[in-house]
Amino acid sequence: MTAAFMDLVDVTIVNIAIPAIQRDEGASFSHIQWITAGYALAFAAGLITGGRLGDIHGRKRVFLIGIAGFTVASALCGLAVNPDMLVASRILQGATAALMVPQVLSIVHATFPAHERGKVFGLFGAVVGLGAVSGPLLGALLTQWNLFGLEWRPIFLINLPVGVLGLVLGRRFITESKAPQALKLDLVGVALVTGGLLMLLYPLTHGRELGWPMWGYASMVGAFAVFVALVAYERRKARQDGSPLVELSLFRVKSFAAGIAVQTVFGIGLGIFFLVWTLYMQIGLGWSPLRAGLTGVPFSIAVSVAAGVSVQMLVPRFGRKVLQAGALTMAAGVLLYIWEADHFGADVTPWQMALPLVFMGIGMGLIVAPLTDAILSEVPRQHAGSASGLINTVQQMGNALGLGLVSVVFFGVVDERVPRAALGEEFANGFENALSYVVVVLLVIFGLMFLLPRKPAGTGLEAGTAADEGPVDPAAGAPATAPGGSAGTVQEDAQRRKVLTH
Template sequence: MPTTVPAAPDAAVPAPAPAARRRWIALAVLLTASFMDLVDATIVNIAVPSIQRDLGAGFSAVQWVTAGYALAFALGLITGGRLGDIYGRKKLFLLGMGGFTLASALCGVAAGPGMLIGARVLQGAMAALMVPQVLAIIHVSFPAGERGKVFGMFGAVVGLGAVCGPLIGALLTEGDLLGLEWRPIFLINLPVGIAGILLGRRFLTESRAPRALRVDLVGTALATVGLLMLLYPLTQGRESGWPWWGFVSMAASPLVLAFFVRYERIKARRDGSPLVELSLFRVRTFAAGAGVQLTFGVVSGLFFLVWTLHMQLGLGWGPLHAGLTGVPFSLACSAAAGMSVQKLVPRFGRAVLQAGALTMLCGALLYLWEAGHYGTALESWQMAPAMLLMGAGMGLIVAPITDAAISEVPAEHSGSASGIFNTTGQLGMALGLGLSSVAFFGVVGGTGEAHGAAAAALAPSFVDATTHALWWISGGLVLIFGLLFLLPRRAPAAAAVPAVPGDQDAPERTDREAAQAEEHRPALVS
């Protein structure tokens, strides 16, 4: 808390203590890092057609540019948090920010699709080291009386990142700075990252958890292998003619993931530090909420890629035109998210989330009809009503879903539940991007390497592919609506939360878990 310095005879304004100033400068560094991650997660979609043209990238490469980041980020989130608990959050934050900045530079100078994909995977992995430290450092740096204000600022940055990402990407791509086309969307991170590292070294305070859980490297490796065995053939299979090895790999993926589950149970009994706390899934509301989050991630990942490609490759719009068309979606999402948490959910409970799923479904069906009816003549103003519906529906879901899903989780596990829940959403996005091979690119045909007149000739097929993918998206929203019935009508009081059966020996909550428990309280768009 700020303190008052005794004033000189001619001084009338008290000065804040140096420690208080350090805290707020440190907060600015942390919020900047969060903004960088949020923007980089959304900025790439709008630049995908430019990347395709410049690098000669095929459809599968485009999928990996976006899915590689999401998958690496998801798989590293929990491990990144634990490394911060063990070795120091400031140290891991600076390491992650340095790696993120380096990876951004590699993305910006990528000479081909392979190098760009590798740099994006590295960028996601570094984000997984950096991002988990943010809320934990805030928690240990600010007294309880100031955290409400701090989390409010954090929420504002999250909302700003969601709105600004596509617009920044559109402006940088359309501006073609120095003839670099899409590359400035990554290179802009260099000065920001370097400044963040320098300020972070000076103003961040080091902290560790008193009882940190161990790192589960074997569990992480098993989860990575199991998911790659599903995602790689799903993404590459169409361009390779769906070879037999792809089907074998996808069929074997559940077996590897089942072995992962068995190993996690053994790990929990042995030292109480599994990658995933499986006992949480015995809580019905958490299991249902994780199902909603996974499906919602699939729907979101598929929709945002399809929407961008429809506007630019199907309708022939430029990046800025496409980015501005997304403004109604972003504004509706932000407004609905704020209203749902502050006014609607306390009064109507679960029904608000179900209304969100139905509103999104109406928007998807309206978009589907418009795409089929107007074809390549569809205009921005005609698309706006569908975007308003989809944005408002998404806002009604994403803001309160975490609170609803972990409402019956014991307080000592709220941090673990929050970490798993966030990871589930990122995995869903990676799966949705992989699924676009079947739901979208399979209808377009070809490999995506055609340009100029040949690419223009494919425009009607992009419209057909969009309508096909929107049926998949609509089906996912129907599934989400059904899963929401498994959540409680109202979130129970924290004091009434029962213990998880058979989990009496779980470790006590660490500083990180306390910080992550705070994370879902602002109920922000992730």
């Protein structure tokens, strides 16, 4: 939870400080995009590999390496002497986060039985909300206070004590776990996944600045060919030695496949909204970082409360309807925000923004925690790392796609050469245009949610799934237990399932 909190705070804290970075370092709009998209790109490209490394070498070990690397990369971001060094350090930060973050969900999945996971993911949702509240406020305060004359740099340096705390807590309290069978890292799969993602996301993020060259379109088309080759190779790899990087059998689990589709599209919407929202408030409306950060508090509180309520109380009773209600509620909030931006223009106040942000926060909270639970509920424990890596990968890939689309849906509308006095109106127009795409994304998500199970396993209605209850004693017709009535350790359960499977 400490690592999940640190990762989320780092993303949101950077968003609120971007205008200050642009002003103090002379960063271009391309640099602005790459400070956020570079992190997302490296994160997305490394998550599947990071998840699989946890399965192979131990989730605790890889987690600790990741959190140590993330802390060092944060220090480099804080010490960056120019925008290029900051972008490079953010890419390193994303790569180390790709080792750290997948272990969070896989450790939870390997540690807790299905009927307890709802409570854990409720806590996870609350941590998400707390991080979403803390990030913008910390970013605003640290930027505005200009501690020791360091300007925006403390937003990265604050990760150092949190990272050290995470290392100490991790070494003390996390129990080691890994896949029961000996797996090997699929290096060809790593190359194909990383290459395909870079071919897709780099031209999308950089294309507008370069004038949309033909090689960019060719690269994006070629990326899909790489992904087709990846699927074919991973199938052959699974037949040969059972150690593919991407466990394609997971996509035969309906809840997993449907949830992955929802997660990808949801990431696109969030990638568009959060960057555009920050630019609109601070550059378009001319608000201070603190004012912009405080404006987001109603949204963050609503996310935190709704996430906890959805998993604990609503999903066990209403199933996927809760997630669909979340998508529609969030879309209603975005539509109200568009109307306010058009009606009030540059005179809009934080108080007027509170209502649409509460709607959006409630909608997001109804989606984030139960969606993760639904995706992982029927996944076998031995593939927890691979599944967690895929969940985070598609979310970050969607996020990076959304950040890349900002070039089209926001900067494509804004004329950066207008006088300062007219910049607010330009940014308002770009904001409304970008949010109209977010509404479309949310309606697509609502449709995709019909593919989710009506009542996801592990919501509290069932004792657990077949993947989690352990082997069934054919004579008794009930889950076998260890001597003394105990279900045994995670590793023992996994080993029993492996023997029974063979």
